[in-house]
Amino acid sequence: MFEIINQISKWAVPFILLVVPSIAFIKKVPVFETFVEGAEDGFATAIKTIPFLVAMLVAVSVFRASGAMQLMTDLFSPYLSKIGFPAEVLPHAIMRPLSGGAALGIATDIIEHHGPDSFIGKLVSTMQGTSDTTFYVLTLYFGSVGISRYRYAVANGLCADITTLVASLFIAHAML
Amino acid sequence: MVNYIWLGMMVISIMVAGIQGNIEVITKAAFEGADTAVKVSFSLIAIMTFWLGIMKLAEAAGLVRGLARLVQPITAFLFPSIPKDHPAMGSIVMNLSANVLGLSSAATPMGLIAMKELQKLNGNSKTASEAMCTFLAVNTSCLTLVPTTIIGIRLMYGSQDPTAIVGTTIFATACGMTVAVIADRTFRKIYNWRRN
Structure with a gap:
């Protein structure tokens, strides 16, 4: 099963690169010109993300280096270990939405x-695989189109992140 | 909300560093963060340019529209505000598929292309649209069938069963995705209700 999915992952991009231009050609699209025309926007889109990413990554970097993250871990871990959440994994849970x-x-x-x-090793592996760098993705995606008012998108992301964290903990205790 | 989080991180960090007597790390960390950000953006230039070209071809060949029509039953439920057959649907589907397959170098550009299309529907506003919020909720909680990076690391440190975590990963992500969709619906209602 996993071997099949691995193979699909390996073939996906080459497959797209073969099929898309071929079909376009059959449909009489001038393939080279059209590619270049579309690719024109690449530079502008990438550059547009700079101010948004700088704002976010400066905050993340300062948060880590200042010892504030360590303090947060020390503060919460006694409570969390009571509900079966090992203190060693907390820095990961805090860092995961901020920086991949x-x-x-x-x-x-x-x-x-x-x-x-080990249990902790498997738990952190599950947490790494399930969650995404929510804040980073929000900053990057919204930044690329110049959106600075995120409305409830942050609340959405936090709800999902907390749920996956609790679910990871639950399933790790139940299965591993 | 992002304003509070951002300000909170900055203020707390600087206070903690000041009290603990290592305020000098702040300046260095701030510039390091900025440096990383610019490097990430620059590395995006290459893959963005490449995938934008391919996507333009796919669009011209009618493939994006075809893909959008194929998954219409699901996406119509998730994104009622996007007109059917709109190119945004095609790129959203491409982004989610790349996520599921763990192709991060394709997923990000596809996601940014989807945002571009959604921004057209949003009238180039500075405020996020409902469809964007839904898209990001699904995107950040999206299922990865094989978390290849972490399996690689487990293998490197001599795991007897490196793929043991695949089942737990799928379970936890499925929970997260379900809650993401429900949360999105709920917050959307609260937000609209408060605005009226």
Whole structure:
């Protein structure tokens, strides 16, 4: 099963690159010109995200380096360990919506120290696989089209993130 | 809300650093963060340009519309405000498929293309549309069938069963996605009700 999905992942992009231009050609689309015409916007779209990403990543970087994140972990972990949530995993839960790279670093560190097949190792693996860098994605996606008022999008993302966290914890206790 | 979170992170961080006597890390961290941000944006130039070209071809060939029509029953429920056959639907589906397959270098550009299309429907406003909020809720909670990165790391540290976490991952993501869709509907109603 996983082998099949892996193969699909591997073939997906080459397949698109083969099929899309071929069909366009059959439909008498001038393929080269059309590609270039579409690609024109690439630079502008990417550059437009800079101010939004700078704002977000500066805050994330300062939050980590100042020790504020560590303080938050120390503050919450005694309560969370009572409901079966290991304190070691909390930095990951806090970092995950903010920075994908930082969260992956924390996860790797935990797996290295506790072993990939330990309960904590499996829990953090599940958490890494289920959640996304919500704040980063919101900033990037909205930034690319110049939207600065997010309405309830942040609340949506937080609800989903907390749910996946609780669900990861629940299923890890139940299955692993 | 994003205003409070952003300000809160800055103020708390600077206060904590000040009290703990290592205020000098703030300046360095701020510039490092800005540097990372610009690097990320620059690395986007290449893949964005590439996928925008491919998507333009797909659109000209009628494939984006075809894809949108194919998944219309699901997307009509999730995105009632998008006209059917609109190119936004095609790119949303492409983005979600790339997410499911774990193709992050294709998922981000597709997502940004979808946002571009949604922004056209939004009349180039500075405020997010309902469809955008729904799209981001589904996107950030989206199912990944095989979390390849973490499986790789587990393998690297000698796991006996690196894919043991696939089942738990699918369960937790399914929960998250369900709540994301429900939360989106609920917040949308609250938001519209408060505005009227």
